[in-house]
Amino acid sequence: MSGKPRLIYINGRGRMEPVRWLLAAAGVEFEENFVETREQLEKLVKDGELLFQQLPMVEIDGMKMVQTRAILSYIAGKYNLYGKDLKERAWIDMYVEGVTDLMQMVMMLPFSPAEAKAKNLASIEEKATKRYFPVFEKAFKTKMSNMPTIKKFLQPGSARKPPPDENYVATVVSIFNLN
Numbered sequence: 001m002s003g004k005p006r007l008i009y010i011n012g013r014g015r016m017e018p019v020r021w022l023l024a025a026a027g028v029e030f031e032e033n034f035v036e037t038r039e040q041l042e043k044l045v046k047d048g049e050l051l052f053q054q055l056p057m058v059e060i061d062g063m064k065m066v067q068t069r070a071i072l073s074y075i076a077g078k079y080n081l082y083g084k085d086l087k088e089r090a091w092i093d094m095y096v097e098g099v100t101d102l103m104q105m106v107m108m109l110p111f112s113p114a115e116a117k118a119k120n121l122a123s124i125e126e127k128a129t130k131r132y133f134p135v136f137e138k139a140f141k142t143k144m145s146n147m148p149t150i151k152k153f154l155q156p157g158s159a160r161k162p163p164p165d166e167n168y169v170a171t172v173v174s175i176f177n178l179n
Contacts, residue, residue: 005030005075006059008044010175012168013161014107015068016056018099020160022072024153026079038175072096093107095135102132110164111178 005023009016011034023030035041045053051066058065061078065071076082076092083089105124112120137167153160158173164172175179 004028007032007056008035008059009056010035010168010172012164013170014056014172017059017161018068018070018096018103019056019075021150021153022075022081024149024159025147026075027149028075028079028082030159035175036171038177041175069096071077071099098132098135102128110169111172 005028007016007019007030009032011032020030035044041055044050044055044057049064050057051064054066056066056068056071058071059076062075065074065157073082083092105120105127108118109117109124145154
């Protein structure tokens with residue numbers, strides 16, 4: 001397990017997308033292996049590959065890392081993106097936790113029952129507008145999207161995954177047995 005980091009997840013955004021963004025920000029190329037069936041996930045679990053029997057997993061520096069937050073912390077530290085001191089790391093952690101909270105709401109929306117989608121979307125929009133977006137000022141978004149490595153990641157044909165569609169939802173439900 002040397003060379004490029006290897007990302008193991010379903011072929012979609014989900015909990016792996018922040019890892020892709022961070023690797024892109026660091027200018028690190030990576031490989032992806034997609035879990036496409038319940039049987040593939042069960043084999044990873046049976047073989048003891050997944051510490052907590054769940055994805056995502058990143059193979060990096062001889063480790064098989066799970067838990068998105070741990071993966072992000074490791075990558076940020078490895079590529080000097082985790083602040084210069086304890087205070088900067090605390091600020092980074094607060095932003096990461098805020099983004100994680102927002103991402104969790106957005107990530108679960110496609111899995112909402114049809115009759116609850118409009119209500120859930122309205123709740124997300126309200127929280128995003130009043131609580132999260134004001135923190136991420138327009139100047140911050142512009143600065144980030146103009147970084148050459150991020151700009152490349154945002155271009156068509158990059159490793160960035162599209163928003164979830166019905167096929168993605170069906171695949172996730174099947175793999176993770178969410179019925």
